[in-house]
Amino acid sequence: GGAAKDHPEALKQKEAKIWAFAQSPVKNVAMMSFMMWMSGNTVHIFSMMSTFTGLVQPLVAIANSDQAFRRFADPQGKINLQGPRALFCLIHLGGFLFAVWKLATMGLLPTYVSDWVSSLPPPRPLQYSAGGEA
């Protein structure tokens, strides 16, 4: 009933459960990172797929974190959801940063000058000249 929910013991249990839930993505993220690491430095179909998943999945999870934590919401507002939620997002952010690092090792990040300059048109000459044998 409603009285049982107000019990401090039940509250602490609930908080523990929420923190456990917040730490649950570690396994998932670790597995994704391992998969990305194993897919190698070259741009192939597997490495592209795993990197793409590694980029998109954390972002989607962070965006849906609000909804994921809603089932733990306390109608009386006594449980602080923001802390666990921040940890949840931080773990996923770690996964995202790993994917970005993977992109960099594959050479897909524009960190070299040739990435910005490779279609630089040659400058237009201000003078015009023509001629030949005469």
Added chain:
Amino acid sequence: TDQGVVAMLSPEDGEVVWRRMLDWEAPFDALTETGERVVVLSRGGETLRAFSAEDGKVEWEFNFEGGSAGTLLGMPDGRVVASSGSHVAMIDTSGNEVWASELPSLQQASLCQEGGKVYVASVSLAKDTLSITEISVEDGSVTNSASAKGSSLVAGQSGCLGASAFALSSGGAVVAARVGGEARAPVGVFDELQVSHSAVALTDSSGGVSLWDGRGKVHSFDGKGWVVSPIGPPGQVGAVRVADSGAEFVTVDVAKKAVVSSGSSPGFTSHDHGAAARVFTLPGARHLVVSRDDSLSLHSEGHPEWVREEALADVQKVLFLDLPKTVDGSLPDDEADLPLSERLQMEMARLRQVIGMATAEEEAALKEYRQRTSANLKPMLDQAGFRKLLVVLSGSGKAFGLHNGDGRILWSTWTAVEDGELALWTSDISVAAAPMVAIVGRGEGARAVFLDGHHGTKTDESALALKVDQVLPLPLQDPSGAHLLLCIDYAASAARVLPDATEAQEALQAVKDTVFFYRIGQDAVQGYTLGAPQKGVFPVLELWKTTLHGSNGVVGHAAPLREDPTFTQARVLGDRSVMYRYVNPNSLFVATEDVGAKDGVSSITAQVLDTVTGRMLYRVEHAEAAGPVEAVFRENWIVYKYWSLRTHRTQVSVLELYDDHATRKDQSAAEAAAKYLQGATSNLTMSSFSVPSLRVAGQSFLLGLPGRPLGVTTSRSGITARWVLVGTAEGQVYALDKRFLDPRRPTGKPTKEDKEERLMPYSENLPLIPHMFLTYGKPVGGLRAVATAPSRLESTSHLLAVGVDLMYTRVAPSKSFDRLEDDFSHILLILTMLGLAAGTMVLYRLAKTDDLKRKWE
């Protein structure tokens, strides 16, 4: 022909029966035939060759040591009397010398025979003497001679007629000499003399032609412009005149002094073909006319039986134009309305042709069907820009419009502008109006002719008020859309714009401070600019002169093509850094040859100049090398070929110019990102007055075949890889990928960065890959030059190889990355997609029902 081609044509249709190319750098001196074989004296009188009359096989060859210009006489028994320099020899039918004799001071020789004796007429210009010598046929000994004195005899205007000889002196009087009798020289003042086989044709100062023989005047032609034939039936002389109203033919019998036959061809006018240059009378009252437009036509009984446009063997300038959008109202995508039954019939005939069991009429019908439905041969513009109209201009002034699908002549126009420049005059981007081309002549009394590019009609003609030395394109357009041309007269230091209207002059005056032009002389390059105009004439001001060192002067030069686009300035290296190319359209590559005074060994100096300031950008010397040097210059690289005396092979060197200052300074990604995001990269300019420090990379290679670089493939935006087109001595076009000619090719073991950049390890021999011969084993006779043009697709471009023959092909140096193959099956693609969609739906249904079943369990 003048280009060293000996060919046998069939008189019925003018088709070539056989053709032999002589050494095309040394054309022939004389030709005669002896029934079974054709004998040619070539290479400046050194080589005598006999070709079988049936199939052109070389039967024998005879060499004169130290020969010089000479002539030939065919005897009725098949033997040949040849003169070369001061030697006269008789060669029998197997190429063995029967006798030889020396006639000192034999110049301007002519050989005749009469009554079983051979006569040699000779003109000595130094002594002003005309002499005729009788030689015995058996042993070549001189049996008789006669001579006459003239007054400054003219070279090339002499000949012998039987036992008499005639020569023209510069005053116009004719000098005659005769063996064993008194010579009767024609009376009068004449400008030209030509000896035919039975009479002498003399042209007087008003252009009238008259025939004379040893006894007096035979006939005189009324009107001007008659040309007399040097050969003909015995005792008869033929002549032709081509005028605006048509061609007229006359055959005169010398003995009877009367016209034997006459005819006319009203359809063959001098407006289409120019006046007659030469004529040859054949038995049967037929005349072979060589016109001023280099066309060959055979006339008989009032009409030309066939016309051969031989000006196509002397193409000097090429322009690629787009075809009209519609022809007679039909659009390019309209398929010819063919009934299904006919298509099925053609497919069956095709199947039979593949097996090899098609009849001759089936093959002809199939060929005609292919012509009607082929995409290559339609006379309209297509989306990819694969169908083009090639405007070619010959040295004699005849312009043709050729369709690139099969080379057929769409139009031809006689412009009478010799050695003219061909330039695009107006062009319409919306392809609604026909483009116009301008043909501008040079020299005194130069004319400019403007033609409609699609139909070849003359739309305008104007005389230029200058003695034109150079015609240069300008990057300006006048209000009517015409591309301006600059006509320069160096002697008068004057230049005019074409069109010579006030708007054009004002447009040029506005930018004249940035317009420069140059002239390459024998040992120096001189640069000029324009001054303020006075009454439409721009004074030519000398700006700079760069003297090049070399005792033999300039042996080769190349300038980058203005319309050839460079896609990017950056060359990405293996470690992701960037080298900035130095692309300067105002530069010039010049090679000079110098023979060392002490050891007599020649060396080649290659120089790159900036043509706005005359500044030497780079210079490199190749020791123990000899010219001539052929070079191609594109973007920022130059590929040039010379003869290496050290290795006795053809050597090819490549130079690449890079901007060293930018390469050192501008390597920061953050700065480049900032500039790119701000949009500050699009309107960069460069000036020839502030040249950055340059880094030039160079490398040399050995070319495996005797050839020279003629051109480079081009593309619409410059993204596609480039092939350097090498023309071999045989006439094949070999495509050499530019990646082989890369100065950065690693000489040691290639590092990871070199592999990343896909650089091939250096090897001094350039590879010879059989499938890169673009001519597929059919050599282009007398290959002289190559013209390339982009199409509307980036991957593909056009290539025309020009020589005595013409060859056209489409090249895709990076394989056709932007179009599907012609036989791509769209149906298979659609079926596959439909099948996958159906399979997806079916499996989705199955999965759902399975899921439901499992939930119920």
